[in-house]
Amino acid sequence: MTTMRAVRAHKRGGPEQLVYEDAPRPVPAAGEVLVSVHAASVTNGELAWDATWTDSFDGSGSDRTPIVPSHEVSGVVAELGPGVTGLSVGDGVYGLIPFTRDGAAADFVAVPVDALAVKPSRLTHCETAAVPLAALTAWQALVGRASLTSGQHVLIHGGAGGVGSFAVQIAAALGARVTATASARNREFVSGLGADRVIDYAGERFEDHVDGADVVLDTVGGDTQARSWSVLRRAGTLVSIVQPPNPDDAAARGAQGVFFVVEPDRAGLEAITALIDDGRLTPVVDRVVPLSRTRAAYEALQSEHPRGKIVIQVTEDDADGATA
Numbered sequence: 096m097t098t099m100r101a102v103r104a105h106k107r108g109g110p111e112q113l114v115y116e117d118a119p120r121p122v123p124a125a126g127e128v129l130v131s132v133h134a135a136s137v138t139n140g141e142l143a144w145d146a147t148w149t150d151s152f153d154g155s156g157s158d159r160t161p162i163v164p165s166h167e168v169s170g171v172v173a174e175l176g177p178g179v180t181g182l183s184v185g186d187g188v189y190g191l192i193p194f195t196r197d198g199a200a201a202d203f204v205a206v207p208v209d210a211l212a213v214k215p216s217r218l219t220h221c222e223t224a225a226v227p228l229a230a231l232t233a234w235q236a237l238v239g240r241a242s243l244t245s246g247q248h249v250l251i252h253g254g255a256g257g258v259g260s261f262a263v264q265i266a267a268a269l270g271a272r273v274t275a276t277a278s279a280r281n282r283e284f285v286s287g288l289g290a291d292r293v294i295d296y297a298g299e300r301f302e303d304h305v306d307g308a309d310v311v312l313d314t315v316g317g318d319t320q321a322r323s324w325s326v327l328r329r330a331g332t333l334v335s336i337v338q339p340p341n342p343d344d345a346a347a348r349g350a351q352g353v354f355f356v357v358e359p360d361r362a363g364l365e366a367i368t369a370l371i372d373d374g375r376l377t378p379v380v381d382r383v384v385p386l387s388r389t390r391a392a393y394e395a396l397q398s399e400h401p402r403g404k405i406v407i408q409v410t411e412d413d414a415d416g417a418t419a
């Protein structure tokens with residue numbers, strides 16, 4: 096059996112369960128690609144999800160331990176499973192790996208080909224690994240669920256966050272007028288991403304500044320979501336990635352309220368790649384740690400609030416990533 100380096104958890108729990116060890120190298124099944132991982136990234140909350148530990152989202156499926164975490168990958172195609180077309184060995188690829196399978200904190204990961212796209216040529220692998228989950232969430236919210244178009248006004252809550260920072264850039268690239276909420280310390284950062292106006296959520300009430308928005312993107316939930324109906328135009332759309340909007344509130348406003356969970360999506364990634372290679376979308380990387388320090392990366396998410404992603408570097412040669 097061929098082995099590889101991996102970070103795995105043999106028992107359900109938090110970062111304390113993660114061990115750096117040898118593990119069997121996966122073999123790509125039909126429709127899958129074996130990716131030689133150059134970089135992966137970690138997501139807050141991931142170790143608490145049922146999908147991380149079982150093969151279902153509600154925990155009703157089979158136990159998958161030992162599991163490999165980290166579902167965002169950037170790497171190079173090492174082997175094609177039966178029936179795979181459209182990619183070749185040596186191609187640089189990236190993607191969001193379905194949460195109900197092993198992730199990319201390892202030398203290799205087997206990924207369904209539909210979840211992968213060709214890697215942006217402008218970015219290194221470490222920068223690329225910061226893209227898939229947050230950028231796809233922002234893309235699927237603004238384009239897939241809200242059909243945001245040029246000239247429309249969008250209010251983005253949490254514009255400095257992982258999803259919000261991509262959402263501000265994507266909305267601006269689509270030609271929308273962008274208002275974002277953020278803490279005062281992040282005002283310049285969010286303006287620099289392309290927001291026309293930034294509202295300090297702690298010191299101001301966004302309702303005093305926004306009226307008749309076509310779309311609200313809620314990355315915060317709770318009271319922020321409840322107060323957002325009043326700034327939406329009739330027949331506008333409130334998309335939440337945190338909690339389902341109250342249907343009575345939506346009906347009272349003549350608006351639609353949508354909640355969804357991000358999905359692997361090659362077409363979405365291809366659109367995101369085009370924006371990145373045009374220079375209109377840039378990921379934010381907080382720091383890069385080696386594979387052996389993956390556990391520390393998950394611990395950091397529990398105690399800090401990083402600006403951007405914590406990325407796991409798996410190969411030493413990321414400098415050549417921009418051409419892979």
Ligand SMILES: NC(=O)c1ccc[n+]([C@@H]2O[C@H](COP(=O)([O-])OP(=O)(O)OC[C@H]3O[C@@H](n4cnc5c(N)ncnc54)[C@H](OP(=O)(O)O)[C@@H]3O)[C@@H](O)[C@H]2O)c1
Nearest residue numbers: 232253255256257258276277278281296314336355356357
């Ligand atoms: N449904 C899905 O598919 C999906 C996908 C990804 C994430 N999520 C969820 O979406 C949420 C956001 O994720 P993320 O990765 O973007 O989180 P994050 O990076 O932690 O960012 C959250 C942001 O919220 C801001 N914030 C906090 N309180 C606020 C308030 N009252 N008003 C406005 N902004 C406020 C913070 O701003 P400051 O830093 O400026 O204080 C922070 O930047 C999380 O709950 C996550 O689990 C869901």
